[in-house]
Amino acid sequence: MSPIRRWSAAVVAGLALLVPTACGSDGVTIPTSEGDVTIDRDGGEVSLDDGEGTSFSSSAELPDGFPEDDVPLVDGTIVQGLAVDQGGEAGYSVTLEVDGSVKEVYEEVKGLLEDAGFTSSLDSSGQGFATAGYDDGTWTVLVNVGEIGDTSSVTYTVAASGQF
Numbered sequence: 001m002s003p004i005r006r007w008s009a010a011v012v013a014g015l016a017l018l019v020p021t022a023c024g025s026d027g028v029t030i031p032t033s034e035g036d037v038t039i040d041r042d043g044g045e046v047s048l049d050d051g052e053g054t055s056f057s058s059s060a061e062l063p064d065g066f067p068e069d070d071v072p073l074v075d076g077t078i079v080q081g082l083a084v085d086q087g088g089e090a091g092y093s094v095t096l097e098v099d100g101s102v103k104e105v106y107e108e109v110k111g112l113l114e115d116a117g118f119t120s121s122l123d124s125s126g127q128g129f130a131t132a133g134y135d136d137g138t139w140t141v142l143v144n145v146g147e148i149g150d151t152s153s154v155t156y157t158v159a160a161s162g163q164f
Helices: 003-022 102-115
Strands: 028-032 035-042 045-049 054-059 077-086 089-099 119-126 129-135 139-148 151-160
Touching: 102 119, 102 129, 102 139, 102 151
Parallel strands: none
Antiparallel strands: 028 035, 035 045, 045 054, 054 077, 077 089, 089 151, 119 129, 129 139, 139 151
């Protein structure tokens, strides 16, 4: 597992446990075996920074630095935006709630990415889900579409080509 994936997984797991203790505070610093990690909560955003070039932020908005001019997103409501930076290697995840069936939304996602110059490297679907992988030489985009009642949940995971 790449360092950015390993660190991202650890942060997300730890965030679920640590965020409640940071709520209502200006920040908390937690010592770890790898060094101190600072957690801040500002309004609806949570951020972590190890002070050594690795950071993580989460909010219900498009994350700072997301390549929105290069990676087209379907229209929907952003419910989660994540950004991870590990020594200058940035990665992003954006989850949206979108009106429409999985099939309709999946076809729209694929069309937007292909129109933007992305080439498919993965295309899989089943009952209630669909997954696509795309690359344009600059960005790699993994997209998961799932059914949530009458709407669909779409998660884009974006990193520089070659990071996955």
